[in-house]
Amino acid sequence: MASNVIELIKVLRDRTGAGMMDCKKALMETDCDVEKAVEWLREKGIAKVAKKASRIAAEGLTHVVVNGNEALILEINSETDFVSKSDAFKNLVVEVANVVLASKPANIEAAKALTQDIFTNATIKIGEKLDFRRFELVTKSDDQTFGSYIHMGGKISVLVVENGANAEVAKGLAMQIAANNPQYITTSDIPAEAIEKEKAVQMEAAKNDEKLKDKPEQALVKIIEGKVNKIFAESVLVKQDYLLDPSQKVEQVLTSNKISVAKFVRYQVGEGIAKREENFAEEVAKQMN
Numbered sequence: 351m352a353s354n355v356i357e358l359i360k361v362l363r364d365r366t367g368a369g370m371m372d373c374k375k376a377l378m379e380t381d382c383d384v385e386k387a388v389e390w391l392r393e394k395g396i397a398k399v400a401k402k403a404s405r406i407a408a409e410g411l412t413h414v415v416v417n418g419n420e421a422l423i424l425e426i427n428s429e430t431d432f433v434s435k436s437d438a439f440k441n442l443v444v445e446v447a448n449v450v451l452a453s454k455p456a457n458i459e460a461a462k463a464l465t466q467d468i469f470t471n472a473t474i475k476i477g478e479k480l481d482f483r484r485f486e487l488v489t490k491s492d493d494q495t496f497g498s499y500i501h502m503g504g505k506i507s508v509l510v511v512e513n514g515a516n517a518e519v520a521k522g523l524a525m526q527i528a529a530n531n532p533q534y535i536t537t538s539d540i541p542a543e544a545i546e547k548e549k550a551v552q553m554e555a556a557k558n559d560e561k562l563k564d565k566p567e568q569a570l571v572k573i574i575e576g577k578v579n580k581i582f583a584e585s586v587l588v589k590q591d592y593l594l595d596p597s598q599k600v601e602q603v604l605t606s607n608k609i610s611v612a613k614f615v616r617y618q619v620g621e622g623i624a625k626r627e628e629n630f631a632e633e634v635a636k637q638m639n
Contacts, residue, residue: 358382366391367438367475395474407481409434411504412617415447416496422451423509424485425617429478434619435503442472442480443504450485461485486615494612499524506618514609522594522603523587527616532587535611540582552577587611 355377361384362373368391376394380386410427411434426443428434446465455461462469462482469480490496490511497510497520508527512520526532534540552574556562562570583589588601588611595603604610 355382358384358387362387362391366471391474392470395470405429405479406623407479407483408620408623410481410483410619411440411443412500412507412619413443413447413504414498414500414507414509415451416498416509417451419490419492420451421488421490421496421498421509422447422485423488423507423615423617424450425483425507425619427481427483427620427623428476433476433478436476438472438475439480440504442468442476446482451487454487458482458484484617488613488615490612495520497521497524499528501525501528504619506616508617509615510611511613512609513612514607516607516609519603519607519609522592523600523611523614526590526593526600527587527614529593530590531616531618532590532614533585534582535587535614537582537586537589540586545578545582548578548581549574587614 355374358377359370359373362368362376363370365384366373366388368376372391372394373387376387376390377384380390407427407429409429409431410425412423412425415422424443424447426439426446428439433439445468449465449468450461453464455464465482469482473480486509488496488509488511493513493515495512495515495517497508497512497517499508499521501507506528508524510520510524510527512523556570556574562573565573588599588604590600592598592600592603
């Protein structure tokens with residue numbers, strides 16, 4: 351192989367991350383024009399993306415970026431956990447986060463259009479289906495504080511907006527939310543229909559409870575209210591034991607520091623995505639055929 355072709359292959363690999371034989375073929379198809387070879391590989395990469403459209407991307411990473419009074423939390427998915435741990439995928443997540451935070455697209459469709467070339471190039475390099483699943487841009491005022499936490503390298507990310515200026519507590523709250531996954535900030539945030547639904551469930555359960563069947567109606571109502579309150583307390587942030595000091599509830603920590611929580615966002619990789627179960631031996635056999 352001529353030395354100049356070897357050099358061109360090296361340049362092409364550095365720019366695209368594609369394999370040596372793919373780079374060689376691209377150069378041969380384009381008369382050793384590097385720019386055209388890049389486009390050739392991109393076209394092949396797009397074809398690969400199309401073939402992978404039916405695959406499930408349920409692994410990946412979440413990420414948080416804070417820049418002054420602006421912050422971003424996002425999730426990008428891959429097909430395998432192996433790829434999500436690679437430097438190429440981690441670099442993709444950071445690059446997309448920076449672009450989105452700077453450009454502030456209105457929705458996920460606009461964000462995908464904005465980052466289409468980035469994902470195309472990443473697919474050529476990584477070789478898996480990749481998906482920009484979701485993001486949220488959050489803005490705070492000067493008298494508020496961001497708290498952020500990234501758990502297990504990006505498996506869970508949390509962004510908190512605190513009314514106040516205690517960065518230490520804001521960080522602690524982000525860790526709290528990552529660990530305990532609350533659904534609401536306070537009990538007043540719980541939808542009335544959710545409370546009524548749970549009351550109905552507990553009332554039916556009480557009818558089948560031998561210990562409660564002879565209770566007076568007034569006493570039964572109080573027992574059911576107690577059960578409902580206990581259930582929802584586990585999903586309300588301020589009612590939880592504080593992670594960094596379990597002797598206190600979160601609301602006690604907030605009160606003693608004269609702060610409150612305005613908002614939080616918690617992303618966990620793959621939540622809500624139905625993962626496909628594959629037999630590894632069968633998958634290998636498919637690839638061999």
